[in-house]
Amino acid sequence: MSGIRPAARPRFRPFVRLQWDPVRGKQVLLAPEGALVLNETGAAIAALCNGERSVADIAEELGRRYERPVDQDVATFLGRLAARRLLEFAEEQAGNA
Amino acid sequence: MLDPVGLLAELTHRCPLHCPYCSNPLALVDVGDELTRDEWVRVWSEARALGVLQLHLSGGEPLQRPDLTSLVGEARSLGFYTNLITSGIGLTPVLAERLRAAGLDHVQISLQAADRERSDRIAGTRSYDAKLAAARLVKALGFPLTLNVVLHRQNIDDIAALLAVAEELAADRLELANTQYYGWALRNRAALLPTRAQLERAEPLVQAARERLAERMEIIYVVPDYYEDYPKPCMGGWGRRQLTVTPNGDVLPCPAASQFGATFPIDNVRRRPLDSIWRESALFDAFRGAAWMREPCRSCPRREVDFGGCRCQALQVTGDAWATDPVCRLSPQRALIDAAVRTANAAPAADSAPALAYRWSAPRALD
Numbered sequence: 001m002s003g004i005r006p007a008a009r010p011r012f013r014p015f016v017r018l019q020w021d022p023v024r025g026k027q028v029l030l031a032p033e034g035a036l037v038l039n040e041t042g043a044a045i046a047a048l049c050n051g052e053r054s055v056a057d058i059a060e061e062l063g064r065r066y067e068r069p070v071d072q073d074v075a076t077f078l079g080r081l082a083a084r085r086l087l088e089f090a091e092e093q094a095g096n097a
Numbered sequence: 098m099l100d101p102v103g104l105l106a107e108l109t110h111r112c113p114l115h116c117p118y119c120s121n122p123l124a125l126v127d128v129g130d131e132l133t134r135d136e137w138v139r140v141w142s143e144a145r146a147l148g149v150l151q152l153h154l155s156g157g158e159p160l161q162r163p164d165l166t167s168l169v170g171e172a173r174s175l176g177f178y179t180n181l182i183t184s185g186i187g188l189t190p191v192l193a194e195r196l197r198a199a200g201l202d203h204v205q206i207s208l209q210a211a212d213r214e215r216s217d218r219i220a221g222t223r224s225y226d227a228k229l230a231a232a233r234l235v236k237a238l239g240f241p242l243t244l245n246v247v248l249h250r251q252n253i254d255d256i257a258a259l260l261a262v263a264e265e266l267a268a269d270r271l272e273l274a275n276t277q278y279y280g281w282a283l284r285n286r287a288a289l290l291p292t293r294a295q296l297e298r299a300e301p302l303v304q305a306a307r308e309r310l311a312e313r314m315e316i317i318y319v320v321p322d323y324y325e326d327y328p329k330p331c332m333g334g335w336g337r338r339q340l341t342v343t344p345n346g347d348v349l350p351c352p353a354a355s356q357f358g359a360t361f362p363i364d365n366v367r368r369r370p371l372d373s374i375w376r377e378s379a380l381f382d383a384f385r386g387a388a389w390m391r392e393p394c395r396s397c398p399r400r401e402v403d404f405g406g407c408r409c410q411a412l413q414v415t416g417d418a419w420a421t422d423p424v425c426r427l428s429p430q431r432a433l434i435d436a437a438v439r440t441a442n443a444a445p446a447a448d449s450a451p452a453l454a455y456r457w458s459a460p461r462a463l464d
């Protein structure tokens with residue numbers, strides 16, 4: 001997925017839950033037909049998806065935290081979640097209404 | 098060995114519907130044998146410790162369990178994503194609100210067809226209006242809703258109307274999955290398998306709806322594997338990610354696997370801890386990974402993609418549980434599937450199909 005625009009503001013769809021799994025010691029994304037176990041970067045990105053921060057904001061914030069450019073990581077990860085329909089984009093929703 | 102992710106809890110085999118493609122085994126569990134609330138809670142805490150994240154509360158009709166709300170509450174406090182798989186029959190506003198308060202995450206409601214007459218006929222009981230009311234209730238309470246329609250010869254021509262119903266109900270997901278032909282459905286195969294022409298008409302309608310509703314509704318469309326060249330990776334692989342617990346506590350790699358009872362002992366949560374069943378039971382072990390495979394699967398590059406297909410289908414169609422899934426083009430027994438497809442395409446579609454055998458012992462009228 002290359003279609004993630006920097007201005008888009010991702011949030012999880014209402015049926016998705018982000019949760020700590022003590023068994024695996026990892027953050028997991030739960031949805032009706034699948035669960036996704038997140039690695040540390042994925043968990044950090046997921047935690048910032050609130051429908052207010054843009055993709056660019058998230059990349060900037062994490063870039064600062066990790067002291068390296070993460071734009072590509074963020075776009076790839078969010079693209080994967082969007083392809084699995086776990087994410088929606090506040091901006092596009094408004095455009096559709 | 099991987100950790101399991103999903104557990105299908107068949108809370109009861111009791112069900113107000115009589116669908117001719119019912120996936121429950123031919124011999125149903127008696128109410129008196131059902132696991133108690135406390136037994137389920139123990140099984141689920143064992144499942145959580147094994148790594149299970151998703152709990153699918155199913156049946157039969159799970160709403161027939163009077164302790165459902167309390168079960169959902171326990172499941173949520175154990176940390177599961179809880180999914181109620183229901184016909185919708187019995188979902189009163191009070192019960193729905195209690196389930197919401199107990200933390201239920203998601204509701205899946207089945208619909209048998211797009212219009213009342215056909216839906217009630219296929220369900221074998223008057224149920225259509227109650228289903229739509231249940232779906233509206235679910236959405237009004239803010240639950241995410243999946244509508245599930247099992248497709249076959251007698252309803253696939255209504256796909257445009259089915260899409261319209263799902264859109265009108267504002268379903269978040271719509272599953273249009275063709276019947277899987279085992280158990281009860283295999284018995285009714287001639288009446289259920291669609292023609293190629295029916296599938297060719299349905300496909301573009303689904304595609305168009307997918308594009309039009311992209312942001313609002315996820316549409317899952319599954320063609321019958323009889324029309325494919327390779328099998329589906331059934332259950333994501335035997336004993337790999339999923340397990341099923343039947344109403345009396347039998348533990349199975351897939352909901353249709355009770356038929357393996359003739360070949361393997363079936364373990365039960367009343368006699369053995371779940372973790373030991375998952376890791377060591379003969380039934381789970383039998384078809385895990387690739388070691389059990391024969392040719393052509395053994396040396397096939399797709400063996401980690403589809404895991405040799407569905408064991409239940411292999412057993413039921415070829416009589417040999419170790420055989421390559423007969424829908425596979427590489428299976429020496431593909432001719433058995435081709436014959437069924439030829440028969441389906443020789444007869445005219447839809448209403449002139451053979452009569453359906455319903456899930457009850459004596460014929461009865463719609464009440």
Ligand code: SF4
Nearest residue numbers: 394397399400405425
């Ligand atoms: S031969 Fe076996 S592994 Fe290969 S595609 Fe067919 S079923 Fe799958």
